[in-house]
Amino acid sequence: MYHNKIPQALDYGVSVTMKVIGGKWKPCIIDCISNGINRPAQIQKAIKQASLRVINQQLSELLDYEIVTKESFEGYPLKVEYTLTPFGNTLLSVIDAMQQWGDAHADKVAEIAMNRKENVTLYRNKT
Amino acid sequence: MYHNKIPQALDYGVSVTMKVIGGKWKPCIIDCISNGINRPAQIQKAIKQASLRVINQQLSELLDYEIVTKESFEGYPLKVEYTLTPFGNTLLSVIDAMQQWGDAHADKVAEIAMNRKENVTLYRNKT
DNA sequence: TGGGATAGTGACAATATTATCCATATGATT
DNA sequence: AATCATATGGATAATATTGTCACTATCCCA
Incomplete structure (x- = not known):
């Protein structure tokens, strides 16, 4: 290890x-x-x-x-x-908070990452 | 970069x-x-x-x-x-959730880390 | 007999992140 | 004239994490 x-x-x-x-x-x-x-x-x-x-x-x-x-x-x-x-199980609420924030702001974050020309794959393509 | x-x-x-x-x-x-x-x-x-x-x-x-x-x-x-x-600001609640969980379980996590002989410094010494 | 599914791990390569060192610039302070 | 505080960034070293390959082991199925 x-x-x-x-x-x-x-x-x-x-x-x-x-x-x-x-x-x-x-x-x-x-x-x-x-x-x-x-x-x-x-x-x-x-x-x-x-x-x-x-x-x-x-x-x-x-x-x-x-x-x-x-x-x-x-x-x-x-x-x-x-x-x-x-x-x-006590961790679930923490992960859930992270999950919710990420879901809510995925579009914005993905767009910024793209503008920075980072190597990301998007969860969907914007139309 | x-x-x-x-x-x-x-x-x-x-x-x-x-x-x-x-x-x-x-x-x-x-x-x-x-x-x-x-x-x-x-x-x-x-x-x-x-x-x-x-x-x-x-x-x-x-x-x-x-x-x-x-x-x-x-x-x-x-x-x-x-x-x-x-x-x-919308991040604060997420960070807060992480902070609270960590504070609540710091003792236990630190003890396990020590048992695994990981290189950690503790927030305080147990008495 | 030759896969394929299951679970697990040692050794190492590849990648990613963080730290260090040094440099610039300007003005105040010693 | 040297040093310090402020803020910032390039280049590179050091460290940490993750991924890959190969292997063990057992049983089932074709």
Whole structure:
């Protein structure tokens, strides 16, 4: 596992939250699991842009931080289910606030990003 | 300016929000400005861990995304003030939600981070 | 026998972000 | 004349994060 060289300060609430959900796919994964998409392969189908490897990496961190629990079922075919813990559930309102703001302002942000000639793909083409 | 090679998808609300406030110091800077700490040098004093250079970089992005406005005053000594736009103000509730969650769970997150032997500095030492 | 589905991981490459160093400019202060 | 404060930005180094490839393992299906 990679170890930071520069210490991360957890002296500010936002930093603490970012420590937990700051990964590129973590909010998305939490979102999936809260909606009953709880097997790695299913999650990967829901987030096609992320590879299974990356999803596993992020899941294992969410597991460490006790945001999700993992249940492995015996036998084949292999079956594993991730579920939100009560602690993980407390994150939903935060993610929801972020989700709502982003949805509400996606057009504007996308337009600015385009003007900056950033390499973004839009959720839809403006007409 | 750096240009992404891999396109960033803005097809998910959280991604849009992260695009705007995802920088390491941006929420903190927005926090400062909303509390009347609105000159670069002042902000730097409030966030000693970040250099003035970095703060300026993040400010210029916040400016591009119309989260803040910038007012330059004539004459010397130089004086510049950044202020939240109405658009920027709409972010405060999001940042506040993140702040509250982080504050509420800082102890637990810090403990887990320590168990993982991550390189973190705690907001206080547990007794 | 040759895939394909399932889940998982080590090693490393690629990319992205942040930090550092140095430079400009101007006037006041020591 | 040197230093400091103010604000800003180029160039590059350092760091951190994410993605890719290859591999293990087991069973089912064609």
